[in-house]
Amino acid sequence: MKRILMMACMASMTQLPMMADNDVPEVVNNEPEVTIESSEFEPAGTPGEGFLTSIVNRSLEKAFDQQTTIPFLPLPYGRNLTDLVTPPKLGAYFISKYGYSDQKGKHGGDAFSQRLIRAYIDGTILLDFKYRVQVQVNNSSFHMKDYFVEWAHWKEFAVKVGQYKRAFLFENPYNPWDVGFGDYSQIVKKLAGMGDYNGEPAATGGRDQGIQVQGDLFPSKSDGHRYLHYQFQMMNGQGINTSDANGKRDFIGTLQVQPVKGLTFGIFGWTGNYTSNGVTVDRNRWAAAVKYENKGWSARAEYAHSQGHKIAEYNAATDTFSGTGRADGWYATIGVPCTDWLKVYAKYDAYRDQATWGSNRTMYSVIPNFQIHKNLMLQVQYNHVHDCTSADRNYNEIWAEAYVRF
Numbered sequence: 296m297k298r299i300l301m302m303a304c305m306a307s308m309t310q311l312p313m314m315a316d317n318d319v320p321e322v323v324n325n326e327p328e329v330t331i332e333s334s335e336f337e338p339a340g341t342p343g344e345g346f347l348t349s350i351v352n353r354s355l356e357k358a359f360d361q362q363t364t365i366p367f368l369p370l371p372y373g374r375n376l377t378d379l380v381t382p383p384k385l386g387a388y389f390i391s392k393y394g395y396s397d398q399k400g401k402h403g404g405d406a407f408s409q410r411l412i413r414a415y416i417d418g419t420i421l422l423d424f425k426y427r428v429q430v431q432v433n434n435s436s437f438h439m440k441d442y443f444v445e446w447a448h449w450k451e452f453a454v455k456v457g458q459y460k461r462a463f464l465f466e467n468p469y470n471p472w473d474v475g476f477g478d479y480s481q482i483v484k485k486l487a488g489m490g491d492y493n494g495e496p497a498a499t500g501g502r503d504q505g506i507q508v509q510g511d512l513f514p515s516k517s518d519g520h521r522y523l524h525y526q527f528q529m530m531n532g533q534g535i536n537t538s539d540a541n542g543k544r545d546f547i548g549t550l551q552v553q554p555v556k557g558l559t560f561g562i563f564g565w566t567g568n569y570t571s572n573g574v575t576v577d578r579n580r581w582a583a584a585v586k587y588e589n590k591g592w593s594a595r596a597e598y599a600h601s602q603g604h605k606i607a608e609y610n611a612a613t614d615t616f617s618g619t620g621r622a623d624g625w626y627a628t629i630g631v632p633c634t635d636w637l638k639v640y641a642k643y644d645a646y647r648d649q650a651t652w653g654s655n656r657t658m659y660s661v662i663p664n665f666q667i668h669k670n671l672m673l674q675v676q677y678n679h680v681h682d683c684t685s686a687d688r689n690y691n692e693i694w695a696e697a698y699v700r701f
Contacts, residue, residue, distance in 0.1 A: 333425065333447030334511050336524040336551055336559065340427065340441075340460075341386050341415050342472035345670045345700030348385040355382040383418040388700040390471060398680075398690035409434055410696065411471065415441070423448040427459075431500075438498060439536055450521070455507040458535055462509075462526040462549045463487045463563050464597055465584045467501040475593065475630050475638075476662050477676040477694040481646035482599045482624035486580060488534060492622045492648070493569050493576050494606035495534050503545065504537075505530030515556070524551040532567045532578070540570040545578065557589040563599075569606075576616075577603035591632030593640075598625040600650070621650035639663045648684065656682045672698040 344352055359382045389412040396404035415429035429441040443457025460468045466480055467487040483501065484490050490497035507528040511521035525548070531538065532545035545567025553559045563582040568575050584597035600623040604616040624646035632638045640662040648654040658678050665673040678692040 333445060333450060333453040334509055334524060334526075335450075335521060336511060336553070338469045339473055340468065340470060341417065341429070342388060342470055342700060344384060344386045345388060347701045348387055351385050352382070355385075358382075379421060381419045381422075383416050385414070385416055386700070387412075387414040388472065388698060389413070390699075391697050392477070393695045395693045396690060398685070398692075399687040404692065413440070420444075433498075436498070440500060440502065449510070451510040451512055453509050455509070456505075458502055458504045459507070460501050461487060461503055461530065461565075462507070462528050462547050463501075463565050463580070464582055464599060465559075465561060465586050465595055466597065472672070472698055472700075475628070475640045475664065476642065476660070477674060477696050480597070480624075480626040480628075480642075480644050481656065481658070482582075482597065482626065485622065485624065485646055485648075486582075486599045486601050491569070492601055492605060493578055493603060494571050495569055499534035502535045503528075503530040503532065504535070505544070518556050520553055520556040522553055524553070525549070526551075530567070532569055541568065541575055543568055558585075558587050560585050568603075571606050574606050574609050574611075576606055576609070579603055591630075591638065593630035594628065596625070596627040599623060619649045619651065623647050623650045636666050637663060638666070653683055656680070656684060670700040674698065 359377055390410040392405075392408050392410045394405040394408065410433075412432040413429060415427060417425070417427050419425050423446055424444055425447055426444045427441050429439075431438060431440045439458065441457070441459050443455050443459045445453055445455040447453040462468075464483055464487050466474060466483045478484075479489060479501075484497075485492040487501045488495050488499045488503070489501050491499070505528055507526065509524070509526040511524050513522040514520070515522065527548040528546070530545040530547060531540075532543065533540050545565065547563075547565045547567075549561055549563045551559050551561040561582075561584045563580075563584070565578065565580040567579075568577050570576075579602045580599060582597060582599035584595070586595040587593070600621070602621055604618060604620045608616045608618045608620075610617065624644075626642060626644040628640055628642040628644075630638055630640045640660075642658070642660040642662065644658040644660065646656050648656070658680050660676055660678045662674060662676040667673065674694075674696045676692075676694040676696075678694070680690050680692060682688055682690075
């Protein structure tokens, strides 16, 4: 009996994810299970389906197949259902966080918090029209993140209408699962619209409402990658889930060159304005960046500059603005795949709120990512912060986050 019990325990241990040879956790493959982007230059908008939504998606695919074989309802011109629409793909994930800080006055940091919960649906209609709907919950706040439809018949020319990410900076379009850090870089947050420098709220998440044209041009004869990508947007300028406030539009654009597959250089431009509480401030920005992705290795470096005052600097009594009216910042990061389940990032991240050294805030970070299962990632981030705007100029932070796809 003892021998039988020992053999049963050994057999069960071989089924554990971390021990089985044929179930290696995924980390170096950043390609999602579901993607709807028409451009090879855009990162994955969502991290793909999880353990629960995959069951729902397979059921939907089966239902669509049955309707194709024996249609419930007659469709026009003898078309099958799958000729008109693809089965929608569902996905969802959450991120929980623990934060510690030894900065004076922070009382040890935020401790446990809910970073976000997201759910989304991707799909196509008439093959050429791709759509996404994505919602998010932060504690008691529920709001729409994305909703758009994109006509993408050609890779060289696609048109998108709705609410989606601004075409400013490489890092902004990354979803939180794939960005590699416990938060976005400071210039992405302050100069792409995630708690913007000019006063736009953090819930915007680097998004706005409008119309976009984009395309990938000049395919390589050797490996098929495209050498040039363009992207131009006309947006409201007010962020998500709100209409225009001043009758003007924001214009955002990027040109990106990929001389060899995986290596991309980009320039970005943005002109527009933002209105809050009857105060309108200009937003004129540019950025230059480079990134490299190959076989699990990652490297990015970006610089951004903004010209335009903050709403908080406006004095209604004198009808004047204080401050320099400028802000800038930069970051550089590298991600090294150490094993099939461990990838370590190092990052240097600086932001100057008035484009002066006296307004500089710099973070030096090390971030190991433990991808112990394709639907479970654990992340630890250590930050040493040098903040010239704080009474406590040098302090340390530790963040621990758990990412779960379901």
